[in-house]
Amino acid sequence: xxxxxxxxWTTEEVSTGTTIIAAVFDGGxxxxxxxxxxAGQAVVNRVLNKVCRLHDKIYCSISGSAADAQAxxxxxxxxxxxxxxxxxxxxxxxxxxxIVKDICYKYKEELVAxxxxxxxxxxxxxxxxxxxxxxxxxxxxxxGGSGSTYIYGFADSAFKPGMTKEECLKFxxxxxxxxxxxxxxxxxxxxxxxITSKGAEETVITAKDIPSFYED
Amino acid sequence: xxxRGRIVFSTTIMAVEFDGGxxxxxxxxxxTGAYIANRVTDKLTFIHDHIFCCRSGSAADTQAxxxxxxxxxxFHSIELDxxxxxxxxxxxxxxxxxxxxxxxxAGIIVAGWDKRKGGQVYTVPMGGMIVxxxxxxGGSGSTYIYGYVDSSYKPGMTKEECLEFxxxxxxxxxxxxxxxxxxxxxxxITEAGxxxxxxxxxxxxxxxxx
Numbered sequence: 001x002x003x004x005x006x007x008x009w010t011t012e013e014v015s016t017g018t019t020i021i022a023a024v025f026d027g028g029x030x031x032x033x034x035x036x037x038x039a040g041q042a043v044v045n046r047v048l049n050k051v052c053r054l055h056d057k058i059y060c061s062i063s064g065s066a067a068d069a070q071a072x073x074x075x076x077x078x079x080x081x082x083x084x085x086x087x088x089x090x091x092x093x094x095x096x097x098x099i100v101k102d103i104c105y106k107y108k109e110e111l112v113a114x115x116x117x118x119x120x121x122x123x124x125x126x127x128x129x130x131x132x133x134x135x136x137x138x139x140x141x142x143x144g145g146s147g148s149t150y151i152y153g154f155a156d157s158a159f160k161p162g163m164t165k166e167e168c169l170k171f172x173x174x175x176x177x178x179x180x181x182x183x184x185x186x187x188x189x190x191x192x193x194x195i196t197s198k199g200a201e202e203t204v205i206t207a208k209d210i211p212s213f214y215e216d
Numbered sequence: 217x218x219x220r221g222r223i224v225f226s227t228t229i230m231a232v233e234f235d236g237g238x239x240x241x242x243x244x245x246x247x248t249g250a251y252i253a254n255r256v257t258d259k260l261t262f263i264h265d266h267i268f269c270c271r272s273g274s275a276a277d278t279q280a281x282x283x284x285x286x287x288x289x290x291f292h293s294i295e296l297d298x299x300x301x302x303x304x305x306x307x308x309x310x311x312x313x314x315x316x317x318x319x320x321x322a323g324i325i326v327a328g329w330d331k332r333k334g335g336q337v338y339t340v341p342m343g344g345m346i347v348x349x350x351x352x353x354g355g356s357g358s359t360y361i362y363g364y365v366d367s368s369y370k371p372g373m374t375k376e377e378c379l380e381f382x383x384x385x386x387x388x389x390x391x392x393x394x395x396x397x398x399x400x401x402x403x404x405i406t407e408a409g410x411x412x413x414x415x416x417x418x419x420x421x422x423x424x425x426x
Contacts, residue, residue: 149359149360150359150360150362150363151362151363151364152360152361152363152388152392153360153361153362153363153364153365153385153388153389153392154361154363154364154366154367155363156364156388156391156392156423157364157368157384157388157423158367174367175363178362178363178366178367179363181366182362182363182366213366213367214366214369214370214371
């Protein structure tokens with residue numbers, strides 16, 4: 001079927017076919033992702049951190065084309081830094097989400113990237129914004145990436161508004177583990193970032209610590 | 217999976233084994249393109265006294281296959297002079313689905329009870345493979361509930377727990393999949409026979425969503 005001399009990874013576009021998630025808890029947000037980057041069937045990076053910093057207490061997670069997503073994050077990162085300095089105070093999460101949304105909407109025909117923006121600010125506390133397709137929608141929790149389809153049912157049933165930080169970490173960890181189990185384009189390790197008024201805390205969950213579930 | 221003019225079961229189907237039988241469930245929506253041709257479809261089809269199948273894919277293909285298997289199995293059962301095995305029924309489905317794999321669009325879950333192995337679930341997805349599983353989900357709506365069933369399934373559930381598990385799973389899928397909806401049809405198959413239940417839209421399990 002395929003040319004035996006030509007491998008997938010030399011010709012296929014590099015994509016973060018992935019699973020990303022963000023959820024609000026009482027006092028902040030948790031934002032997380034898997035770590036697999038694929039080019040066709042090959043895994044070209046198994047430890048990529050898809051949770052990217054936009055500002056001290058605002059992070060985003062990326063999915064879709066790796067190049068497109070990184071390009072958008074670079075632009076937003078720069079503009080957020082400028083905005084924070086100009087305002088003289090930490091920027092609102094809504095500001096970051098709006099910049100992401102503006103770029104994604106303006107170039108929606110050219111870009112193939114979906115970013116979830118989440119963070120904490122002094123005005124509205126913990127917030128999560130989805131920007132799929134160039135819209136901006138505030139949600140209690142948001143999913144994205146190819147692996148997200150498999151965990152909509154789980155997320156709908158397990159998410160409770162007003163969770164504690166530990167409950168929220170467990171929720172995001174389990175959701176990512178379940179998606180990584182079922183989606184061929186998601187895998188590797190789990191990266192989580194917890195953002196509260198005190199700041200952002202990054203954690204990595206590897207191998208044995210990833211929750212496991214019933215296997216037939 | 218829906219096409220203009222073609223009647224399709226874009227759907228959610230599910231079957232779970234328990235000690236003493238099986239629970240099967242399905243949504244009730246049949247679509248022709250964007251039109252819902254039947255909003256109260258029964259996708260749980262009688263194959264034999266203690267064997268049912270859950271149908272997904274093309275309505276016509278699956279009805280035709282089920283008819284053929286129904287005939288073949290009743291003949292086989294008379295010859296054998298005893299109730300047929302679930303594995304036999306599942307293999308009959310597999311033979312048809314594999315032989316005519318290029319022409320068919322059928323994803324079928326066969327479930328039932330027999331004296332030899334008790335409650336069994338066999339899945340025969342598109343392409344025509346067969347594999348026995350403790351529980352199986354199928355149809356377009358099933359992609360949304362892989363995470364839910366993986367996390368919620370526990371071996372050794374009772375019949376009531378299986379019914380609740382199935383109803384919850386199908387309800388979650390119906391909420392997210394535009395091609396699944398209507399009512400939830402459930403059936404529990406044990407040595408005693410088949411017990412059918414319908415959960416109407418107003419009684420569907422509800423989950424808080426953001």
